[in-house]
Amino acid sequence: MMMTANHNRARTLFFKPDERNIFFHLLTACNLRCRHCYINPEQHGSSMVSRATMEEWLRLFAAPEKESNIIFLGGEPSLHPDLVHGVRYARELGYCGVTIDTNGFLYHDLLTKLQPYEAVLSFSLDGPDPAVNDAIRGKGVFNVCTTNLQQAVAKGFEVSLIYTVSQLNIDHLPRMPALLEKIGCQRFFMQVIGIRGKSAQTMANSLQLTPEQWLKVVPAVAAEAAARGIQVIYPKVYLGADEPFQCAGRQAENYFIFPNGRVYLCPLCEDFPLNAWQIDSGRLVTNQAITEKQLFSLNISEGCVINKLLQPGNIVYDDQGFPLHRISCCLLKQEIAPV
Numbered sequence: 001m002m003m004t005a006n007h008n009r010a011r012t013l014f015f016k017p018d019e020r021n022i023f024f025h026l027l028t029a030c031n032l033r034c035r036h037c038y039i040n041p042e043q044h045g046s047s048m049v050s051r052a053t054m055e056e057w058l059r060l061f062a063a064p065e066k067e068s069n070i071i072f073l074g075g076e077p078s079l080h081p082d083l084v085h086g087v088r089y090a091r092e093l094g095y096c097g098v099t100i101d102t103n104g105f106l107y108h109d110l111l112t113k114l115q116p117y118e119a120v121l122s123f124s125l126d127g128p129d130p131a132v133n134d135a136i137r138g139k140g141v142f143n144v145c146t147t148n149l150q151q152a153v154a155k156g157f158e159v160s161l162i163y164t165v166s167q168l169n170i171d172h173l174p175r176m177p178a179l180l181e182k183i184g185c186q187r188f189f190m191q192v193i194g195i196r197g198k199s200a201q202t203m204a205n206s207l208q209l210t211p212e213q214w215l216k217v218v219p220a221v222a223a224e225a226a227a228r229g230i231q232v233i234y235p236k237v238y239l240g241a242d243e244p245f246q247c248a249g250r251q252a253e254n255y256f257i258f259p260n261g262r263v264y265l266c267p268l269c270e271d272f273p274l275n276a277w278q279i280d281s282g283r284l285v286t287n288q289a290i291t292e293k294q295l296f297s298l299n300i301s302e303g304c305v306i307n308k309l310l311q312p313g314n315i316v317y318d319d320q321g322f323p324l325h326r327i328s329c330c331l332l333k334q335e336i337a338p339v
């Protein structure tokens with residue numbers, strides 16, 4: 001991503017034309033049942049890619065002449081018995097950055113089998129203590145996740161922590177920087193609760209944040225974490241008046257691949273059969289139905305088209321009916337560098 005300074009240490013990470021990010025969901029199965037889980041087996045199946053398919057799809061998306069990053073996810077990717085093989089194969093194919101997004105359980109003895117230089121480990125944790133985290137992610141999860149994270153740090157792995165901010169845990173977010181410092185994690189991603197999977201269901205809509213909450217709490221926590229020497233990244237969400245709107249679907253190369261072969265350009269579309277492509281017999285085939293690509297081509301004053309369709313509640317209008325803020329692409333990030 002290209003960086004533009006807004007003030008001192010805050011930068012918007014605009015999309016870089018020659019960077020590619022491949023988000024490879026190896027399976028949809030998971031040992032946990034988080035309350036906001038975004039996985040949608042109805043849309044993406046319940047299968048796991050085989051070792052041969054994993055290799056085939058990694059080859060399909062490899063482009064060593066560009067800066068291609070691969071992110072292995074699930075479900076829980078460490079449940080896949082060939083994850084370590086996939087990491088090594090991706091590196092052989094010339095992928096630059098290799099990341100594993102894990103819930104912290106690190107199955108198949110991952111910390112022993114993997115070398116620290118082979119992959120970055122990104123842990124998901126949704127609270128600064130067991131009471132908050134485990135109410136969302138399940139009993140005992142806080143201890144497993146933080147213990148394994150600290151072991152990973154001790155072994156020399158590069159680690160990061162992702163906190164999905166929702167109504168369930170926003171009040172506890174200010175306690176996270178101290179925890180990160182204590183457990184030795186120097187990268188912090190704050191993710192806004194999505195509108196996918198379980199969190200898109202009517203009963204769960206109460207998880208969504210208001211614009212006021214996000215703007216009041218998140219930048220302040222980011223500054224506090226940066227003051228403790230932690231790099232912080234969070235979605236931009238609200239664009240400043242002088243900031244350009246960019247749709248990653250049009251201006252970047254992000255591919256979200258699912259075990260049933262669907263390939264999306266926009267994560268907000270994942271609950272619908274709007275995928276731009278389908279992998280069929282090892283080839284990338286254009287989806288002939290109406291897809292996300294047609295939606296990206298619409299220009300609206302509110303910014304992101306899919307946001308306007310799926311969660312218009314986060315757009316505030318003035319008396320004349322003009323939006324007070326444009327909503328940025330969900331993939332556009334703000335970074336606060338450590339002090």
Ligand code: SF4
Nearest residue numbers: 030032034037075103
């Ligand atoms: S760890 Fe991830 S995939 Fe598993 S239940 Fe939680 S949100 Fe869903």
Ligand code: SF4
Nearest residue numbers: 247249266304329330
């Ligand atoms: S989130 Fe919005 S702006 Fe970003 S890729 Fe999707 S449609 Fe485009």
